[in-house]
Amino acid sequence: MTNSKTKHKLxxxxxxxxxKENNKITMVTAYDYPSAILAEEAGVDMILVGDSLGNVVLGYDSTLPVTIDDMVYHTRSVIRGAQHTFVVADMPxxxxHGSIDQTLRHVARLMQEGQAHAVKMEGGTEICLAVDACVKxxxxxLGHIGLTPQSVHQLGGYRIQGKETEDAKRLLEDAKALERAGAFAVVLELxxxxxxxxxxxxxxxxxxxxxxxxxxxxxxLVFHDVVKYASPYRDKKFVKTYADIGAQIREGISQYVQEVKGGVFPGPEHVFTAEDTVVESLYGAGKAERKAEQVK
Structure with missing residues (x-):
C-alpha cells in the first residue's frame, strides 16, 4: 500500500x-470519498471521476442523463478523499458542444466547485476548438476517442473501433488533432x-x-469492475477483476439480517449498561432484577 501522505501528485x-521513459500510467475511476481514499492508498497515478457514474452509481442505462451538477458533486467528494492524486472530471x-462561453462556464464549475485538476472530453477533431479554448x-x-459512450446512439451501440482502414485513419487523425489542440493525454476506448x-x-x-x-x-478501469462491486456483475472481455467485493458485501449483510432475526446480534459485547441506581429508578428494585434476567 502506498503512503498517500508522502505521495507526489503527478x-x-x-x-x-x-x-518518454516508457513507463505505464495507472488510472481508475472513482465516484465518492471512500473509493477515492482506497484508490489513492493503492497507488494509482490518476483518478477519473467518469460520467460512467450514471451507469455504475446512479442506475441509468447510459451516461447521457448525467448532469454538470452530478459531476461537480461527485468530483468534490473524490477530491476530499484523494488529496495527493491527480483527479480528472468528465464533461457530461x-x-x-455549444458556444465557447458556455463550455468555459461548465469547465469553470468543475474546476472551481468540483476542484478538479483537469477535465475530460469525448470526441476528436469536432471538439478541438473547445479543447484549445480550455487549454488557453x-x-x-484529457481527450477521449474510440468508443465514446456519449455518442453511443450515433455509433450504433458499444462497438469495437478501428476494425476498418478508414476508421483507423479517422482515429489517428482525431488523436493528432487533440494533440495539436493541447490535450495532455488521450483515452482510447474499445x-x-x-x-x-x-x-x-x-x-x-x-x-x-x-x-x-x-x-x-x-x-x-472502472473501480467497480476491478473489485466486482455490483450485483449481478456482467463480465467484460477487456476487464480483469482482482477481487469479488460484491459477493463479500452481500454475504456480510445477509449474515447481519439472519443474526438480527435470530436474536444473535446485538450480543452482550455490543451493548452499554446503566448504573443499578438508574435501572432501579426506572423499574423499581425488584423489577430491575427481573428485567436484568430477561435480557440475558
Whole structure:
C-alpha cells in the first residue's frame, strides 16, 4: 500500500516524461470519498471521476442523463478523499458542444466547485476548438476517442473501433488533432490493439487504454469492475477483476439480517449498561432484577 501522505501528485509535464521513459500510467475511476481514499492508498497515478457514474452509481442505462451538477458533486467528494492524486472530471453530455462561453462556464464549475485538476472530453477533431479554448484558459484537457459512450446512439451501440482502414485513419487523425489542440493525454476506448499501438507511436502525448490492448501508455478501469462491486456483475472481455467485493458485501449483510432475526446480534459485547441506581429508578428494585434476567 502506498503512503498517500508522502505521495507526489503527478503534473502535466510529468505525464510526457512518463511516456518518454516508457513507463505505464495507472488510472481508475472513482465516484465518492471512500473509493477515492482506497484508490489513492493503492497507488494509482490518476483518478477519473467518469460520467460512467450514471451507469455504475446512479442506475441509468447510459451516461447521457448525467448532469454538470452530478459531476461537480461527485468530483468534490473524490477530491476530499484523494488529496495527493491527480483527479480528472468528465464533461457530461452536451456541456461542451455549444458556444465557447458556455463550455468555459461548465469547465469553470468543475474546476472551481468540483476542484478538479483537469477535465475530460469525448470526441476528436469536432471538439478541438473547445479543447484549445480550455487549454488557453489554463485548464488541462484529457481527450477521449474510440468508443465514446456519449455518442453511443450515433455509433450504433458499444462497438469495437478501428476494425476498418478508414476508421483507423479517422482515429489517428482525431488523436493528432487533440494533440495539436493541447490535450495532455488521450483515452482510447474499445480500439483494436494494433490501431491503438500505432496511434501511441505517432503522437507525443500519452495514450490511456480501456479495451485498447497492450501497446498504449497506460490503462484505465472502472473501480467497480476491478473489485466486482455490483450485483449481478456482467463480465467484460477487456476487464480483469482482482477481487469479488460484491459477493463479500452481500454475504456480510445477509449474515447481519439472519443474526438480527435470530436474536444473535446485538450480543452482550455490543451493548452499554446503566448504573443499578438508574435501572432501579426506572423499574423499581425488584423489577430491575427481573428485567436484568430477561435480557440475558
Amino acid at each position: 503534473t502535466i509535464p510529468k505525464f510526457k516524461q512518463i511516456k 453530455f452536451m456541456t461542451y 484558459a489554463g485548464v488541462p484537457v 480500439v483494436t490493439e494494433e490501431v491503438a499501438a500505432y496511434i501511441s507511436e505517432q503522437i507525443s502525448i500519452p495514450t490511456i487504454g480501456i479495451g485498447a490492448g497492450r501497446g498504449v501508455d497506460g490503462q484505465v
